[in-house]
Amino acid sequence: MTTTDSTPSRALRPPRTGRSNGQWAVDGREPLNANEVWKQEEGGLSVRERIETVYSRDGFGSIPPEDLAGRFRWWGLYTQRRPGIDGGRTAQLSDTELSDEYFMLRIRLDGGALTLPQLRVVAGISQEFARGTADISDRQNIQYHWIRVEDVPEIWRRLEAVGLQTTEACGDTPRVVLGSPLAGIAADEVIDPTPVIDEIVSRFVGDPDLANLPRKFKSAVTGHPSLDVVHEINDISLVGVVHPELGAGYDLWVGGGLSTAPRLAERLGVFVTQEQAADVWFGVIRIFRDHGYRRLRTKARLKFLLAEWGAAEFRRVLEEDYLGYALPDGPPPPTPTTPGDHVGVHLQKDGNHYVGAAPVVGRVSGDVLAGLADLMEAAGTDRVRLTPHQKLVVLDVAPERLDAFVAGLEELGLSVSPSPFRRNTMACTGIEYCKLAIVETKATAATAVATLEQRLADVTASLDTPITLNVNGCPNSCARIQVADIGLKGQLVTVDGEQLPGFQVHLGGGLASADRDEAGLGRTVRGLKVTADDLPDLVERLVRRFLAQREGSESFSSWVHRVDEEELR
Template sequence: MTTTTDPSGRALRPPRAGRSNGQWAVDGTAPLNANEEWKQEDGGLNVRERIEQVYSKEGFASIPPQDLSGRFRWWGLYTQRKPGIDGGRTAQLDDTELSDEYFMLRVRLDGGALTLHQLRVLADISHEFARGTADISDRQNIQYHWIRVEDVPEIWRRLEEVGLQTTEACGDTPRVVLGSPLAGIAADEIIDPTPTIDEITRRFVGDPELANLPRKFKSAITGHPSLDVVHEINDVSLVGVVHPELGAGYDLWVGGGLSTAPRLAERIGVFVAPERAADVWLGVISIFRDYGYRRMRTKARLKFLMAEWGPEKFRQVLETEYLDAPLPDGPPPAPATGPGDHVGVHLQKDGNHYVGAAPVVGRISADVLTGLADLMAAAGTDRVRLTPHQKLVVLDVAPDRLDDLVAGLEALGLSVTPGPFRRHTMACTGIEYCKLAIVETKATAATAVAELERRLADVTASLDSPITLNVNGCPNSCARIQVADIGLKGQLVTVDGEQRPGFQVHLGGGLASADRGEAGLGRTVRGLKVTADELPDLVERLVRRFLDQREGGETFAGWAHRVDEEALR
């Protein structure tokens, strides 16, 4: 199911006819706003030399605003939020007033893949330069906080020495390529996406020709039948399928994205052979570069172009202007075969096992990274992968090492058998570090998880399918609130004349899974808001009401869309 509406039901209309949208292939490359001007004057990739040669030596005060708030993002750096600024002031202050003299640094992990040696390097960087911080994001990245510009060159040196990078981890660029955590190891895998992910990363990350896009560009590739890379909400996704005549390859999806105007990706209807996959990816991102809207940043994502063109025109432009030959028609992916987070102990195709573990809402630390590395060394494995669900998966565990590894993970706070709410709750960074946030998220979500596991222990066995809970600190949906069973958008809530941290509630969203079938966006209920303190009460009430009112094998999402608004309050 797809949609071309925003959360209020308004259609995503293309800009007015006759007015330049800033599409390079239509209107020329003359910049139409300040953001486009500075990107053309000096590209974001060029700031690295200044960071290494000037800013790291002369300190934070030497960084000019356009580099600090703009070009630094091309290298994974955002200034973090100054402590003590409450959410009511987020929209009142400009970036310089909100920014601290420390950075969030995002390490891109294409496909989520890490070796044991790389994991130790990440742990050491966290210990030495990031005050022990490290989060697993829902983009398979590692994010640090409290990074000083003086330390950035040394961090880059250590990362690049082991094959890691922060290049284009943020900014108007091709960001990290999500990949199946089970690539190459699962017995039921349709196709291994690793060669395609590696080719895209090698050929195109850091390429100046693709380093000035209208906005960010998100990619996902999987060959696993669990559909484990949230393909419906990426700008481009390649999903493993078997063509009846051509064998294993990919189905192409384009134009997904959430934020304040959510839209699910659409199938283009073509079959992509593995040897053409990287070139098809290049064709899609090139269309975005050349035809994407640049006049207004609020309309600059690929989903807005797809809303105007539709899949038929997109395919026609892709095949005639960007590829050397047409693509054959192809089948859609089969329904998901199981959970895409891969939590638990599972058999690999080689007789070893992979072990998926859940931290609490993606929050880990230097000590956890070090402990995980020690456990992997003791288990004799060299590989771990992060997931798009804020989880991690240890690969290649021999049967006689499983018990010790599982016990060690549990002791680290990485549960292999988490309760349903710990397993299915995600949270963004929130007001602790993010300049866009209005409310705190990580601790709020962790508290809610603990409360819900306790309060709903009597009905957990009655939940035939998981209920996902996604907590976001602002309207931008980094935690994917519109595609959760219960999605919470951070805002201030007025109670007895006093503003308090709280959330607007979205209900009944979800991505394709074995439990719910098709993806769909959640609904909002007029006036349904909750304070952070009341969050466990709301979720408990909704879950119990769902269990009382569901019909047959109805899912929570199905119930939430079926019942009237009063049942959801």
């Protein structure tokens, strides 16, 4: 859907200092790199017609490079990694040399929400077109692999018949809007974010005026006090709070992001009502579109603009130049008192239960999803939601059907009572499919989980504080390594003159949670690297030292930042 939009006439124009950053509102719209050239020549949304009428008919070889490596992303499609290319060659080969003739396809699931009919369609597409693959991402999406371009129109037809889409699931666009998996059903919910998410999606997703951003734009909205949408690392987050005079609404955060230059989001200190929320979101994304840095893609995220302007100036520009009115000051959200992954069995406000289950590092399959659909139907529920922690939450399970439903989940490999290691480990796609990856991640992390469950069985009961283990295949931090207790950045490690798959280790990061007052980035210990095979040894050693040396109820991250480096090796 399109909206009427133009750059504000009073848009901020700070004096230019040195080289142009390619800011539309400051430097004009002359494209300063190849990506900006083809985006201006023809937007990414336009490629859908060619996929449906030409490429799906004529096959992979008919796709020109700027569509294949560029515009396809606007519809959730990336070429996947060609099998057999080791991590040492990732940086040596071009995108074309790394690419297979198959695609990753991402389903956009705003708020992570799926109905039972939608879940059956998602499962069926995996079974019929994706060789059974289906991963739950940490952005609440489902990702398929092995997709052929010939099958994409039929996949779209099936998805759209049940109200799903892949529109702007990737690309320099407003990506999926994260939402609380408990929206509308939790007794302790501050405010239901569903109306805001729905309005943002219906008004702005697919809008050509917002389809050429400097880079991706990540959003999150939650009204749950567990702060369950990782609000500190999104470009914009609206977090439910109660204003002492104005009632329930949202606290506004902007400018978060990780990758190779991590930066936590900042509060603007304003209070946003439910009715204002979509317009405020629209104001922030237009600031990014108009003032974001387009010359270098490595500097093209909102966090770099916020670092230059500061929160006070960003608020001023938002209010004066994009909203046309001032927002009242507002309170920050309280520190969470419950976990934000929602694993386990919990009571809803209507007397039914929601059940949070943990697959291993987000890896499911078409067969697992089809089995889940059968379980849900038998239990009389038709709603499931994915989480930003690679988990899933089934809503509306009646008390009398709870035991059978939980037992069925366990049989599917979806644990409602996972070990601390299974519950708190996530992994990105890795070298199995990703062209940027250097090392394997999913199987490495799954092996580490199974090994740690055995080796640390004697101390599992003592782990009353979660220790998160995030495994990433490259420096880009899709698995949020800088905000994990133990974050692993994929790289090649030299041992006795031989290069082996391994990781640089980040320690002591985290987001605001029931076990941590505020977010913080992890520390790197000089020279601390580990091979993939030795990963369980490192984690076991750290966990045992932590338990032996912790003071009182001290968290793992607090211990990491307190002790000397030698204790962390």
